[in-house]
Amino acid sequence: MILANNTVDVIFPILIISGFIIFGFSIYYFGRKQTVLRNLSKFQFKSIPQFKYNELTKITGKVLHVHEPFVAPFSKRKCVAYLFKIEQKVSSGKHSRWKALVKQEDIQDFFIEENGEVVMIKPVKVPKNYFNYLDEDKSISSGFLNDPTPEFKKVLDYYNIDSENYFGFNKTLRYSERIIEVGEIVTVAGIAKWKSLQEPIEGYNYSKIAALESNDNQKLIITDLPEARKSRKNY
Numbered sequence: 001m002i003l004a005n006n007t008v009d010v011i012f013p014i015l016i017i018s019g020f021i022i023f024g025f026s027i028y029y030f031g032r033k034q035t036v037l038r039n040l041s042k043f044q045f046k047s048i049p050q051f052k053y054n055e056l057t058k059i060t061g062k063v064l065h066v067h068e069p070f071v072a073p074f075s076k077r078k079c080v081a082y083l084f085k086i087e088q089k090v091s092s093g094k095h096s097r098w099k100a101l102v103k104q105e106d107i108q109d110f111f112i113e114e115n116g117e118v119v120m121i122k123p124v125k126v127p128k129n130y131f132n133y134l135d136e137d138k139s140i141s142s143g144f145l146n147d148p149t150p151e152f153k154k155v156l157d158y159y160n161i162d163s164e165n166y167f168g169f170n171k172t173l174r175y176s177e178r179i180i181e182v183g184e185i186v187t188v189a190g191i192a193k194w195k196s197l198q199e200p201i202e203g204y205n206y207s208k209i210a211a212l213e214s215n216d217n218q219k220l221i222i223t224d225l226p227e228a229r230k231s232r233k234n235y
Helices: 002-029 032-040 150-158 226-234
Strands: 056-065 078-092 095-107 110-114 117-121 130-133 138-142 173-181 185-196 208-213 220-223
Touching: 032 130, 032 185, 032 220, 032 226, 056 078, 056 117, 095 173, 117 185, 138 150, 150 173, 185 226
Parallel strands: 117 208, 130 220
Antiparallel strands: 056 110, 056 185, 078 095, 078 173, 110 117, 138 173, 185 208, 185 220
């Protein structure tokens, strides 16, 4: 009986620790970042002249805008995609959580330039034809004894968010911004195509242009992660 109790006393903590390890690994493995990197491994890096029609292909290059770029709300940088959130820390009893007050995401068509050649990327929001992960570019917060900066205050005012509570104390707020900046190096994967140009592109003298597209079974994958371009030297 004593031996059985000792065994339980040993096994129970091991099970608890194992559960935490498995839970932590699952969050890491199935997180958006690792999912993007795993999905990219299905694709082969190709230089633009090597594109083969309907082949799964990925490329790393510099972002060029097709249309008038967006301007990121906080950093004011020109970009072709952005995702930003404004959150407030709220408490309920002994527990607290971050509540999203504003969450906005947008993306537009863009080119990827590599060695003077360009690839057309046409992401679509509805129905969404891409899966992306963008590194966090900017973050800022305010709270107790931490007033919002003038730049942060402008963003809060624009979205009609009061930085103070009823008693005049600062709310605990935070802002995060992820963008694809014009000129940034990104990696994109998709189905290689060659498209006939309906209208000429300034500085581009060919009748066809390379493109990476999606279909019902394969979404575009877009990321600015440095890890995504580590093996680029292999193509």
